[in-house]
Amino acid sequence: MRTRILTIAAGLFLLAAPLWAASDPANDDQKTLYALGLALSQSIGTFSLTEAELDMVKSGMTDGVLKRSPKVDLQTFGPKIQQLQQARLALVAEGEKKAGSAFAAKAATEKGAVKTESGIVITPIKPGTGATPKATDTVKVHYHGTLT
Structure with missing residues (x-):
């Protein structure tokens, strides 16, 4: 039900979008509809759509909201939506993995950096002084963590 409401709302937004495309939203209704578009973009952001692909999505939403005859069979292509999303997520993950590896490689070359067997850099x-505990030792740790 939530998906249907979001789809209908997105379609209404997309139908009205050409009226405001050249300017910023001027009144509360336009700002609300623009915010709806931003919210919906988060739902479909995982697809990493190109501008041309987004135009095709807009076309499908417009046809659905206006109850026009669909150009494809939803029973056939509906299941492929999840496959597309998974494929796009895999591409993004691969890119992130490469970026992370490059970052770790660069960090490992910095002065004083040590790369462990597991790949952690x-x-x-500030180097510590004094005795180093062994794996079998019991230690007391004074720790204060913050999320910043």
């Missing part, structure tokens, strides 16, 4: 901020 550790760069001490």
Whole structure:
């Protein structure tokens, strides 16, 4: 039901979009509809659509909202939506993995950096002094963590 409401709302937004495409939203109704478009974009953002692909999505939404005859059979192509999403997510994940590897490789070349067997790069901020605990030792840790 939620998907249907979002789809209908997105279609209404897309139908009205050409009226405001050249300017910023001027009144509360336009701003609300623009915000709806932003919210819907988060739902379909995982597809990493190109502008041409987004135009095709707009076309499908327009036909659906206006109850026009569909250009494809939803029973046939509906299941392919998840396959498309998974394929696009895999591409994004591969890109992120490469970027992460490049970042780790660069970090490993910094002064004082040590790369562990598991691939973690550790760069001490201030080297400790004194005895180093062994794996069998019991230690007391004074730790204060924050999320910034």
